[in-house]
Amino acid sequence: MQNPHEQQQIDILRRITATVDRLNESVVTMNKELKVANSYSNKLKFIGDLSEHYHESTQFNLKATGLKKDPTTN
Amino acid sequence: MEAEIEKIEQEITLQLQRIDGNLTDCFTTVTRSIIPSLKQFSEHSEDILDSLSWLTTLFERSGNVDFNTLADGEAKQSEASATANATASATTNATTNATATATAAVRAPDQDSSLQDPPTVSHLQSLMLPDSSDDEDYLTVTGQQPPAAEPSTSQLARSNKRKVSLLLQQEYASSSSYASSPLRRG
Numbered sequence: 001m002q003n004p005h006e007q008q009q010i011d012i013l014r015r016i017t018a019t020v021d022r023l024n025e026s027v028v029t030m031n032k033e034l035k036v037a038n039s040y041s042n043k044l045k046f047i048g049d050l051s052e053h054y055h056e057s058t059q060f061n062l063k064a065t066g067l068k069k070d071p072t073t074n
Numbered sequence: 075m076e077a078e079i080e081k082i083e084q085e086i087t088l089q090l091q092r093i094d095g096n097l098t099d100c101f102t103t104v105t106r107s108i109i110p111s112l113k114q115f116s117e118h119s120e121d122i123l124d125s126l127s128w129l130t131t132l133f134e135r136s137g138n139v140d141f142n143t144l145a146d147g148e149a150k151q152s153e154a155s156a157t158a159n160a161t162a163s164a165t166t167n168a169t170t171n172a173t174a175t176a177t178a179a180v181r182a183p184d185q186d187s188s189l190q191d192p193p194t195v196s197h198l199q200s201l202m203l204p205d206s207s208d209d210e211d212y213l214t215v216t217g218q219q220p221p222a223a224e225p226s227t228s229q230l231a232r233s234n235k236r237k238v239s240l241l242l243q244q245e246y247a248s249s250s251s252y253a254s255s256p257l258r259r260g
Contacts, residue, residue: 008087009086009087019094033112042119069094
């Protein structure tokens with residue numbers, strides 16, 4: 001007689017499918033939020049790279065033109 | 075025999091219950107912890123971006139490039155080949171724009187640099203190298219293709235960069251300084 005076991009397993013599987021449904025929806029929401037956060041992070045990275053590059057270029061130009069001075073001297 | 079079947083059925087039920095429990099744990103952790111902290115992260119990073127927006131306008135103006143079109147161009151890099159045909163026509167316009175970009179670029183280093191001598195024309199042109207073509211320089215240095223969503227601006231920037239590099243070479247006749255430039259790295 002496997003009926004009680006089968007019935008119980010069917011109930012548990014029904015619970016599992018419902019849980020997985022809700023999990024899928026929450027994962028979709030999480031993906032949307034992640035997209036937004038990723039875009040912000042990429043923009044921030046771009047700004048950081050720009051400023052770093054600008055710093056390198058100014059340092060090089062100051063050294064090349066001979067205008068770079070020691071910050072401690074006055 | 076039947077006892078073993080019974081035992082196995084019970085174990086099956088137990089495993090199924092464990093599976094259900096684990097999946098509910100996943101769901102609760104994602105819904106309770108991950109999504110709210112993600113929302114907070116995006117909110118804070120949005121605040122940071124808003125406070126740093128002045129930098130984007132600064133670099134946009136200094137390079138005459140739009141960063142929104144720049145982002146689109148990175149996504150559509152296949153169109154970059156089409157711009158190669160139009161570069162010849164853009165070089166004639168480069169000379170008129172070179173002085174405009176030079177005056178625009180001087181504003182940037184004057185804000186935060188410690189230059190005490192008034193910048194001469196040669197210094198203006200030498201400083202134009204990092205500022206006007208900053209984005210294109212950055213992109214070429216990192217190995218990516220420069221964007222081509224707006225062919226005219228990118229070509230102008232590239233031709234400006236070429237002209238300025240020529241000027242640099244002329245000014246620093248000993249080419250050692252240009253050879254050791256950070257833009258030549260990589």
